[in-house]
Amino acid sequence: MKTNAHPAFSHPLPSDGRGTNEPIITFDDLAIGYDGRAVLSGISVAISRSSFTAILGANGSGKSTLLKTLLGLQPPVAGQIEINVPLNAPLIFGYVPQTTELDPLYPLTGFDVALMGTYGRVGPWRFPPHNEREFVHDCLRATAADGFAQQKFSRLSGGQKQRILIARALATRPDVLVLDEPTAGVDAAAARALLEFISQIHAERKLTILLVTHDLSLVRQHAQQIIWLHQGRILHGTVAELFTPERMAEIFEMEVG
Amino acid sequence: MESLRQILSPNFLLRNSVYTSVLIGFACPLVGVFLVLRRLIFMGVALPQISSTGVAAALSLPLWLGLDLSGHDSQITHVLAFAGSIMFTLIAILALAFLERRGRGQPEGRLGTAYVVAAALSILLLSKNRYAELGWLDLMKGEIITVSNFDLALTAIALAVVLVVLGLFHKELMLVSFDRTLAVTLRKNVVFWDALTYLLIGFTVSMAVLSVGPLISFGFLLVPTLTAHLFARTMRQFTVFASLIGGVASFIGFWIAYQWDLPVGPTDAVLLGILYGLGFVVKTIAPLRGSSSPDQTTPDGRSQTG
Numbered sequence: 001m002k003t004n005a006h007p008a009f010s011h012p013l014p015s016d017g018r019g020t021n022e023p024i025i026t027f028d029d030l031a032i033g034y035d036g037r038a039v040l041s042g043i044s045v046a047i048s049r050s051s052f053t054a055i056l057g058a059n060g061s062g063k064s065t066l067l068k069t070l071l072g073l074q075p076p077v078a079g080q081i082e083i084n085v086p087l088n089a090p091l092i093f094g095y096v097p098q099t100t101e102l103d104p105l106y107p108l109t110g111f112d113v114a115l116m117g118t119y120g121r122v123g124p125w126r127f128p129p130h131n132e133r134e135f136v137h138d139c140l141r142a143t144a145a146d147g148f149a150q151q152k153f154s155r156l157s158g159g160q161k162q163r164i165l166i167a168r169a170l171a172t173r174p175d176v177l178v179l180d181e182p183t184a185g186v187d188a189a190a191a192r193a194l195l196e197f198i199s200q201i202h203a204e205r206k207l208t209i210l211l212v213t214h215d216l217s218l219v220r221q222h223a224q225q226i227i228w229l230h231q232g233r234i235l236h237g238t239v240a241e242l243f244t245p246e247r248m249a250e251i252f253e254m255e256v257g
Numbered sequence: 258m259e260s261l262r263q264i265l266s267p268n269f270l271l272r273n274s275v276y277t278s279v280l281i282g283f284a285c286p287l288v289g290v291f292l293v294l295r296r297l298i299f300m301g302v303a304l305p306q307i308s309s310t311g312v313a314a315a316l317s318l319p320l321w322l323g324l325d326l327s328g329h330d331s332q333i334t335h336v337l338a339f340a341g342s343i344m345f346t347l348i349a350i351l352a353l354a355f356l357e358r359r360g361r362g363q364p365e366g367r368l369g370t371a372y373v374v375a376a377a378l379s380i381l382l383l384s385k386n387r388y389a390e391l392g393w394l395d396l397m398k399g400e401i402i403t404v405s406n407f408d409l410a411l412t413a414i415a416l417a418v419v420l421v422v423l424g425l426f427h428k429e430l431m432l433v434s435f436d437r438t439l440a441v442t443l444r445k446n447v448v449f450w451d452a453l454t455y456l457l458i459g460f461t462v463s464m465a466v467l468s469v470g471p472l473i474s475f476g477f478l479l480v481p482t483l484t485a486h487l488f489a490r491t492m493r494q495f496t497v498f499a500s501l502i503g504g505v506a507s508f509i510g511f512w513i514a515y516q517w518d519l520p521v522g523p524t525d526a527v528l529l530g531i532l533y534g535l536g537f538v539v540k541t542i543a544p545l546r547g548s549s550s551p552d553q554t555t556p557d558g559r560s561q562t563g
Contacts, residue, residue, distance in 0.1 A: 071442050093442045106294055106435050107489045119432050120443035125425040152490055172443065 023084055024049040024091070024176065024208050025070070030079035032062060032069045038077045039065055045227055045236050047176075049084075050206040052199070054219040057229035063212050066229070067180055070210075071095060085175060092120070094174030094207075098181050099161040104154030110164040111149040114140055117171025139167040143197075159190040166198070176208045177201070183215060191215070195222050260516045273404040275511050277412050278521060281465050282507025284416040285477035286485070286499035287423055288461045291454055293482045295434055299368040300353060301478045304462045305471035306375045307349040308342045312466065313379040315341025320386050335408060335467070343463040349375075350459040354451065408468070415464045419457055430454050431492065473522035477503050480529040487540040506532060 023046035031041035040062040047053050057063045068074045070081060071093055083091045094117070102113075117139070118132040128136075140146040145163035148156060153164065162182050169177055179198065183191035199222040202209045213219055219226075226242045228235035235242060242248075263269055292301045315337045349371065357364055423430070433440045433450040440447050465474035485498035510525035 071438065073438060073441055090444065095439055095442045097436065097438055101438070102436060103294070103296070105296070105486075107486070107491055107495045108435070109491060112492065116432055116436065116439060119428060119445070122428070124429055127428070168439075 022049045023047060023082075026082040026084070028080050028082055030069070030081060031077040032065045032074075033077045034065070034074070036077060040229060040232060040234070041078065043079070043234055045234065047208065047210065048225070050202075050208055051225055052202045052209045052223050053211070053225040053227060054223035055210065055212045055227045055229065056214065056216060056219070058214060061229040061231070063214075063229055064180070067178065067210075067212055071178065091176060092172055092174045094169030094172045094177045096162070096165045096169045096177070096179040096182060098184050099158055099165065100185060101180075102153075102161075106154070108153050109150050110145060110153050110156060110160075111136065111140070113153050113164055114145070114149065114168040114171055117168040120172055136167070136171050139170040140164070142170060142201075143167040157190075158184075158186040159194060162186065162194055163197075166201070170201075174207065176210060179209070179211045181212055181214070183213065183218060191218060195219070198222070261512055264512055264515060271515075273406065273409045274521070275508070277404045277409055277468050278507045278511050278525070279504050280412055280416055281469050281474070281503075282477055282481075282525075283500050283504035284419060284461060285465050285474065286481040286503040287496060288419065288458045289478035289482040290496055290499055291430065291434060291458060292478060293486065297357075297364075298479060299365055299372075300350070300458075302475055303353075303368045303372040303375065304346055304350060304459070305466050305474040305478075306372050306379075308346040308463050308466040308474075309471040310375040310379045310382070311341035311343070311345025311463075312338045313341075313382040314345065317382045317386050335405075335411075339411070339463065339467055342467055343460065346459040346463045346466075347456065350455045350462075351452070354455045358451075404468070412464055412468055415460065419461050422453070422457060426450070426453065469522050469525075473525055476526040476529050477507070480526075480533050481506065484529075484533045484536045487536045502529075502532065 025047040027043045027045045030043040031038040032043065033039040043066070055063050055066060065074075069076050085091050114136050115128055115133065118128050118136060122128045122132060137146065140149045143163040143166050145160065145167050148160055149164065149167075153161065156164065166177075166179075166182075169179075177198075182194055182198070186194060195218050198209065198211065201207060202222075211219065211223065220239055220243055223239060225238055226236070228242065235247075264271075264275055266272075269275070289301065292298060316334070318337065318341070353367060353371065356362065356367060429440075429445060429450050430453065432443075433445065433447050434454065437447050440450070462474060462478070465477060469477070481503035482495075482499045484502050485495055489495035489498055506529050507525055510528045511521055513519065513528065514521040514524040
């Protein structure tokens with residue numbers, strides 16, 4: 001599966017020469033939760049620019065809450081999230097939701113859905129201009145979704161929907177690509193292909209990628225950093241650091257316990 | 258055909274009623290689209306009822322204040338009814354939307370309770386007010402025989418405003434309805450766009466209830482929209498089909514009612530129901546050409562495909 005490189009996707013590194021180890025997002029003693037009650041606290045993790053980070057954890061471990069807090073959907077209970085972008089520009093998230101979050105009742109084509117990625121740049125009472133529509137076509141070609149983009153979104157397969165949603169995320173011209181359980185509801189072969197594809201986008205465009213999943217085996221070949229949420233604890237490290245027999249035994253012992 | 262020729266004549270005595278009916282028929286489905294897509298069909302039932310309770314309260318107001326409006330111009334009554342209708346509708350829709358956002362309790366339970374309480378309150382309000390009750394009963398029956406030029410102008414201006422706002426901000430209203438998380442990440446003010454959506458719905462419902470009554474308003478809000486949803490493949494088709502079905506059905510309904518001396522509102526509602534039934538049968542037994550399988554996504558359930 002190949003992606004088509006396009007100059008519009010090139011992700012410029014900061015002009016001050018900061019390298020890819022420079023943190024783009026820093027959770028500083030963050031506590032997350034609902035209605036002022038923390039479900040997870042003491043989160044102090046830095047996400048490096050252009051890194052591929054997987055957020056792992058079982059259901060109810062706080063993955064979605066962490067994601068919602070990062071995206072600004074709910075405020076942190078305590079602590080803060082520091083954003084490090086040039087010229088204090090706002091950080092743009094290319095968000096890829098779970099396909100089940102989008103109501104199939106809407107009669108939208110794949111292209112209509114992908115076009116929404118440009119709405120952040122197109123103000124009220126304006127239609128997306130020709131160059132933005134062309135850019136969306138480029139994004140659809142890059143994710144190999146142009147072949148089915150004119151079909152009704154609700155009728156596409158899980159894998160096809162994910163490609164449309166990744167194209168939509170790319171159409172936002174993101175600093176960080178955030179994927180929420182992209183392999184949920186996708187069969188094993190398609191899930192592997194999708195992860196390879198995301199990995200390829202990461203390699204080609206030097207995008208910072210944050211991927212939320214509970215599938216350990218899928219991400220270990222692709223992710224560079226792991227944030228593992230488990231029973232109120234945070235484990236953070238590289239794949240090599242976390243996926244040692246000793247650490248795995250410790251983690252699974254905690255799981256059983 | 259003679260009756261059709263009469264209706265189309267510019268000198269037709271009831272031409273204002275025809276124009277109002279058709280305007281409501283075209284406009285209601287445009288906001289009904291958002292009720293259906295946001296799965297707020299029950300709100301489409303409850304809101305017109307709450308709106309008519311507002312009319313009942315407004316018509317009772319002079320009695321409570323010891324005023325006698327029986328000899329005054331009907332415009333005062335109309336303005337009073339409009340104020341009551343829009344006030345009740347907007348308060349109700351914003352309160353229901355707020356509770357919907359908080360995500361607690363059962364939305365259907367809230368809307369059902371609102372519907373029952375509003376209907377009962379209307380009866381209680383009017384039980385001691387003979388003058389107001391007569392006006393309200395006409396409204397409930399969907400009598401749209403006597404529409405003044407003032408009423409027609411008010412309806413046309415209000416619906417034109419709704420149409421313009423929907424056209425200008427369709428992109429934002431659709432984005433916030435379809436994927437509010439994306440809207441937040443794109444730094445859209447989702448509370449503002451939500452509020453605007455509900456204000457448009459409330460405003461249109463108020464105008465429709467004043468013109469054709471709660472029952473018919475509900476019919477025009479939802480049934481053309483549900484019929485169009487059976488066949489639409491894109492949002493543009495969905496919106497245009499729904500509006501056309503509503504507008505054309507209102508005209509044909511008026512024609513049938515005039516021809517056979519029936520009340521216009523109920524005739525419209527039954528006609529819309531028949532169209533929806535026919536559409537459902539056609540969709541079920543003869544899927545559109547080019548479709549590999551019938552679309553199984555309905556407002557009542559999730560897609561079976563994908």
